[in-house]
Amino acid sequence: MAPDSLAAALTATVLAVLAAVLLSATWDSGTGVRRAARRTATGVLCLITALAATGIWINRQVDTITTWSALTGQTTTAGTDPPPATHSDTGGQLVTLTVTGTASGLTLPVHAYLPAAYRQQPTARFPVIEALHGFPGSPSSWLNRLAATRHLDQEIAAGRMAPTVVLFPPQTPNTLLDTECTDLTNGPKAETFLTVDVPAAAETHLRIRADRAGWGLIGYSAGGFCATNLALRHPDRYATAASLSGYAEPGITIGDGTEHTLNNDSWRLRHLPQPAIALYLSSGRADRQAHQDAETLSHLAHAPLTVTTSYVDGGGHSMAVWEAAEGPAFDWLSTWLGRPVD
Structure with missing residues (x-):
């Protein structure tokens, strides 16, 4: 139990x-x-x-704590048990990869959504989106509360989204430790795990595109900050990112002061050259901080960076808002990502 x-x-x-x-x-x-x-x-x-x-x-x-050992703050793979895979001819399915992070030192399981076309087109390589959860939270939040596989099946079947592989990695080995997808000083190297180890494992075990045009990010809440921050920091890896109620800064102490500079999106847009990537910023209008941060980043952006904003009327910082926004966000990401290729 x-x-x-x-x-x-x-x-x-x-x-x-x-x-x-x-x-x-x-x-x-x-x-x-x-x-x-x-x-x-x-x-x-x-x-x-x-x-x-x-x-x-x-x-x-x-869906933050899914094992009793996680209550004590032990290093855990909490939130990584996948729901039963979908085996219909028209729907996607979930598989699980164990990512042994040679660069980060983290070994964690990562779920992967494979669209129906993955089975139907055995020689094709597909674009990829990494989906990042909030804190508290886990990959199970995407799969259970946000019903991501159902939404992906719907958007792909309707033709609003190209067939895409979506990865659901954990961004912390400890459910009680918030990393904000950064390499914490004297702590886990979450950024390295997500941007080096996860792509390397996925490219080894799955038929996916390896070029930056085939890779994007999406996240909600803290994961929204993760998505925009990682895209800005690694434009050689990611072409686009979508933030659902994310923030412009991490809100934690990283240990080297970069929460005020290199890991602060507002600071980056003010002080560093802006990369040629596309960002999608969404929030509920009643979510004051997330809405304000999205407006700030949008006003700071200039070419070659592209920023699109989309707001949900009313709505606070909640799963209901993120579920309403995820379909359009996945569709938007797909317009900026490369298509499946042989």
Whole structure:
């Protein structure tokens, strides 16, 4: 029973209710010190079970902690269990690669969505998008809460998106550690894993394009910052990136001060030459910080950098906004990426 499962959530809820019943039933039992001790113990039990139930239900919404070991902050592959693959003739399917990062030192599993055309065109090589999750979150957030495979099937089947391989990598080996997809000083080298090790493994095991015209990024929330930052830092690897409610700066301490300079998108656009890439910035209009940051980056951009903005009316910083935005974002990315080639 995983900590993000419905069974765990229901069990925790039942325990919280039973604790409340126990508190009520024993409130007036005993006398003196025994009564006080019993009330204290059952009251604490009520608090603990209520907090546990609340935490588990919240975790189900963001798919952050999917193994019990992740609760202790241990290095883990949490959030990497894929849902059952789709085997229909018209839909894509999921496979899982174990990426042994020779450059980053990280070894983590990465899910890969293979479009139906991947099976139907056995000699073709396909464009690739790396999809980055938020914090807290995991690759499972894309696959479960955002139903990414269903949206990809729909957009490709409708002809709004070319058949594309989409990778869902974790950007931290520890679900309690936010890397913002950077190489942390004295910490995991998430940027190196995502920009060197993941592409190398994917190009080895999958039929995909290896040129920059075939590679793009997408992310939501912290993953939105990841997408724009990695594209700006590695224009030789990525041609385009889409940010759903992302930010202009990382919001963490990297350890070398680059959160204020080289890993700060606003600073880069003000002080460094702008690369020839295309960015798509989307957010809910009510998501004040993400909307403001998108406007800032858009106003700072100039040729050869291209920036397109798209805003959802209302909507805060939520999965509902990101699910509404992901289809158009994938379609937009596809217009900037190269097509499948033999």
